[in-house]
Amino acid sequence: MRLRARLALAFALLALVPLAVVVLPTLSRLRDTLSRELDARMQAATASAQESLERSATTARRAVEELVESPAMEDLAREARERPTRAIQAGTAEALMKTRGLTVLALFDRGGTVLSSGHLPARRGDPDPALFAVTRETSSKPVPVRVDVRTSSGLRQMPALVTARPVDYGDLRLWAVGGVLLDEGLAQHLARLTQAQVTLVSGDAEFARAGTALPPTVSREVPLGEAATVKLVFSRAAAREAEEGVMRAFLLLAGLGGAFAVLLGLLVSRWMTRPVEALTEGARRVAEGALDVQVTAVASGEVGELVRTFNHMTSEMRATTERLVASERIAAWQEVARRLAHEIKNPLTPIRMSLETLLAAQEARHPRFPELFKESAGVVLEEVDRLRRIVDEFSRFARMPKPQLAPVDLSELTQSVLALYSTPPEGIRILPALQTGVVARVDRDMLTQVLVNLVKNAEEAMAGKGGDLRVRVKGTDADAVIEVEDSGPGIPAEHRARIFEPYFTTKEGGTGLGLAIAARILQEHGGKLEVGGEPGLGARFSIVLPRSEGMGISAPVPVS
Numbered sequence: 001m002r003l004r005a006r007l008a009l010a011f012a013l014l015a016l017v018p019l020a021v022v023v024l025p026t027l028s029r030l031r032d033t034l035s036r037e038l039d040a041r042m043q044a045a046t047a048s049a050q051e052s053l054e055r056s057a058t059t060a061r062r063a064v065e066e067l068v069e070s071p072a073m074e075d076l077a078r079e080a081r082e083r084p085t086r087a088i089q090a091g092t093a094e095a096l097m098k099t100r101g102l103t104v105l106a107l108f109d110r111g112g113t114v115l116s117s118g119h120l121p122a123r124r125g126d127p128d129p130a131l132f133a134v135t136r137e138t139s140s141k142p143v144p145v146r147v148d149v150r151t152s153s154g155l156r157q158m159p160a161l162v163t164a165r166p167v168d169y170g171d172l173r174l175w176a177v178g179g180v181l182l183d184e185g186l187a188q189h190l191a192r193l194t195q196a197q198v199t200l201v202s203g204d205a206e207f208a209r210a211g212t213a214l215p216p217t218v219s220r221e222v223p224l225g226e227a228a229t230v231k232l233v234f235s236r237a238a239a240r241e242a243e244e245g246v247m248r249a250f251l252l253l254a255g256l257g258g259a260f261a262v263l264l265g266l267l268v269s270r271w272m273t274r275p276v277e278a279l280t281e282g283a284r285r286v287a288e289g290a291l292d293v294q295v296t297a298v299a300s301g302e303v304g305e306l307v308r309t310f311n312h313m314t315s316e317m318r319a320t321t322e323r324l325v326a327s328e329r330i331a332a333w334q335e336v337a338r339r340l341a342h343e344i345k346n347p348l349t350p351i352r353m354s355l356e357t358l359l360a361a362q363e364a365r366h367p368r369f370p371e372l373f374k375e376s377a378g379v380v381l382e383e384v385d386r387l388r389r390i391v392d393e394f395s396r397f398a399r400m401p402k403p404q405l406a407p408v409d410l411s412e413l414t415q416s417v418l419a420l421y422s423t424p425p426e427g428i429r430i431l432p433a434l435q436t437g438v439v440a441r442v443d444r445d446m447l448t449q450v451l452v453n454l455v456k457n458a459e460e461a462m463a464g465k466g467g468d469l470r471v472r473v474k475g476t477d478a479d480a481v482i483e484v485e486d487s488g489p490g491i492p493a494e495h496r497a498r499i500f501e502p503y504f505t506t507k508e509g510g511t512g513l514g515l516a517i518a519a520r521i522l523q524e525h526g527g528k529l530e531v532g533g534e535p536g537l538g539a540r541f542s543i544v545l546p547r548s549e550g551m552g553i554s555a556p557v558p559v560s
């Protein structure tokens with residue numbers, strides 16, 4: 001992963017981690033608080049439901065007590081002692097029940113037969129053991145029981161809170177059993193009170209329901225003996241919504257924060273990595289040999305220091321290289337001078353000897369002095385000629401004029417050089433392969449001199465035995481190349497490093513300056529001369545020049 005991406009990621013993490021560290025515990029605390037709050041609400045609601053049931057029971061008890069102690073009841077009892085069937089009729093209990101605000105009331109005789117029933121008038125004359133059982137309760141509080149009632153859908157059992165009180169008149173004993181039905185009305189009252197959904201359940205049957213509770217829900221049960229259970233269902237929707245709201249806010253924050261952090265990370269890393277990247281690029285270019293690289297990226301602190309050090313290092317390297325090159329050049333010239341002196345010394349010995357011979361002959365008045373003189377003068381002249389040649393060659397080498405550059409089509413130039421060899425020596429075949437349109441800016445005369453030299457060397461290498469001389473012109477994107485390849489003996493490995501040295505020659509009468517001059521010419525052109533080929537199989541010399549864009553030359557000049 002690149003430094004830039006890593007930094008952006010680090011920034012994003014840096015933004016998200018604290019957010020997560022803050023939000024996740026907050027969320028869990030919020031959940032706790034909400035559920036505690038719900039618990040408390042449920043507890044309170046359950047308590048108030050219980051209270052409300054209690055109150056209903058108390059009201060029912062009072063109503064029954066007041067009823068049995070009322071003068072109306074006393075009158076009824078008295079009359080019933082005398083004429084029971086007339087005094088207590090089917091509607092009697094209903095009238096009493098309604099005036100007292102009760103929903104259950106039955107008048108029993110001592111034996112448990114219903115004399116009159118307010119909630120189920122049809123029961124008159126029949127026993128109702130379930131309801132009559134309440135008379136045996138020891139507690140004065142109402143108890144939950146199931147009571148038969150007539151509803152629109154027929155006879156039904158419904159839970160009720162009922163209590164029983166005796167009514168005595170002389171030897172007559174009646175029982176008044178009354179209370180309140182746990183019905184729809186109660187459920188609605190409880191639902192309003194608790195904000196929950198209230199269901200009254202008896203056994204498996206649900207007989208009243210009021211209020212609503214959106215899911216998700218939790219429920220509580222308030223048992224009322226065996227007769228019934230009040231089920232309270234509370235909604236957790238509001239709490240859930242609050243949690244989700246916080247979660248949404250967190251996600252939004254995380255998304256925005258993350259995006260912002262990544263953006264910031266990218267910006268910062270760009271700002272931070274730009275000098276580093278510039279340095280990397282600079283180092284790469286130095287490795288490729290460009291010593292004058294200077295990094296211009298603006299940076300402060302340690303990176304700025306690094307940039308300054310890098311720039312200092314490259315300029316130092318450049319200076320050092322220049323010094324090295326200069327001292328190498330001096331050393332090379334010293335070598336040239338040494339060899340030149342050696343070359344000059346060689347003809348001096350025969351000249352001196354000739355002159356000494358002449359002087360001795362003249363002193364001795366040698367009879368063959370005239371012939372000796374002629375002979376010696378010939379030697380001296382010959383050696384002087386050799387000296388002049390040496391000096392001429394040297395001055396050609398030393399006085400390298402500045403090349404006059406102009407765009408030249410290399411295949412055209414090569415063709416004109418090869419035209420000089422239209423009749424090659426015996427056994428030598430010249431095989432040109434010239435790509436057209438390969439153009440370089442060169443000094444035409446100088447490049448011709450180089451090429452002539454390479455072709456001449458190739459021919460000399462194959463002299464006697466014969467062989468193939470391949471001359472190619474080819475271009476890459478950056479380079480323009482002329483190759484001269486022969487099938488001669490090639491260059492032994494131990495000579496390879498030396499063939500470009502001035503005065504290195506393996507030939508009888510060779511000057512050893514041809515390749516040295518060619519290499520210098522190409523150097524002046526910003527190009528180079530490369531040597532290749534296999535010893536024993538042939539030599540290959542490549543002229544490599546910087547290629548320049550076309551100059552309108554496309555058609556090759558025909559070979560003359």
Ligand code: ADP
Binds near residue numbers: 457514
């Ligand atoms: P000269 O031709 O006067 O010897 P050069 O500088 O042209 O001087 O060549 C130097 C030496 O390089 C030659 O003497 C020879 O040994 C070697 N050389 C040059 N060209 C070739 C070639 N095509 N095949 C083999 N050897 C070569």
